[in-house]
Amino acid sequence: EAGVAQSPRYKIIEKRQSVAFWCNPISGHATLYWYQQILGQGPKLLIQFQNNGVVDDSQLPKDRFSAERLKGVDSTLKIQPAKLEDSAVYLCASSLQQGEVYGYTFGSGTRLTVV
Amino acid sequence: KQEVTQIPAALSVPEGENLVLNCSFTDSAIYNLQWFRQDPGKGLTSLLLIQSSQREQTSGRLNASLDKSSGRSTLYIAASQPGDSATYLCAVRHQAGTALIFGKGTTLSVSS
Numbered sequence: 001e002a003g004v005a006q007s008p009r010y011k012i013i014e015k016r017q018s019v020a021f022w023c024n025p026i027s028g029h030a031t032l033y034w035y036q037q038i039l040g041q042g043p044k045l046l047i048q049f050q051n052n053g054v055v056d057d058s059q060l061p062k063d064r065f066s067a068e069r070l071k072g073v074d075s076t077l078k079i080q081p082a083k084l085e086d087s088a089v090y091l092c093a094s095s096l097q098q099g100e101v102y103g104y105t106f107g108s109g110t111r112l113t114v115v
Numbered sequence: 116k117q118e119v120t121q122i123p124a125a126l127s128v129p130e131g132e133n134l135v136l137n138c139s140f141t142d143s144a145i146y147n148l149q150w151f152r153q154d155p156g157k158g159l160t161s162l163l164l165i166q167s168s169q170r171e172q173t174s175g176r177l178n179a180s181l182d183k184s185s186g187r188s189t190l191y192i193a194a195s196q197p198g199d200s201a202t203y204l205c206a207v208r209h210q211a212g213t214a215l216i217f218g219k220g221t222t223l224s225v226s227s
Contacts, residue, residue: 004158109157
């Protein structure tokens with residue numbers, strides 16, 4: 001089966017600019033996650049979707065970050081305006097359902113550099 | 116608040132050596148624990164998943180154990196190879212459907 005697709009792979013922007021990342025999960029996976037991984041750290045959850053509804057966005061900086069999952073398939077994560085501390089790898093993951101036993105599948109990530 | 120700690124942060128070994136990576140978590144009420152591998156510039160690859168009712172899981176040269184009551188897990192790698200060089204991440208999940216909480220990882224370097 002095809003994996004979790006993410007684009008772009010790399011992005012360099014200036015602070016205060018806006019940026020958007022795209023994720024296409026594995027077909028049939030109802031649950032989708034966006035994680036932020038800062039260099040030298042483990043991934044940290046930003047937002048979790050179940051189909052097109054938000055399950056957990058408690059760690060999403062809502063003043064600058066937004067995410068949507070239209071039609072319960074693809075998802076977009078946006079940052080506006082970006083800050084230097086947003087430099088990180090943004091990972092998308094999907095799983096079959098909330099009660100997933102077999103774990104997640106991660107995409108390759110988008111590496112964001114804010115200068 | 117759950118905290119996941121991985122020791123050591125970095126490890127260098129010669130090829131062929133057996134090694135153990137450690138993971139500890141502060142809240143033992145977990146649903147499952149998962150070990151991942153991350154290569155530079157890449158996403159995460161799932162290695163082993165242990166349900167809270169299980170004690171260990173094995174896949175090839177990898178063996179992961181779980182002692183939920185003491186809040187510990189270990190990843191044992193037998194006969195290490197240069198291709199095992201990567202960062203290994205441990206993550207726990209509190210309930211079905213909740214997100215994974217990750218440690219910072221152990222960066223392994225295996226020299227030939």
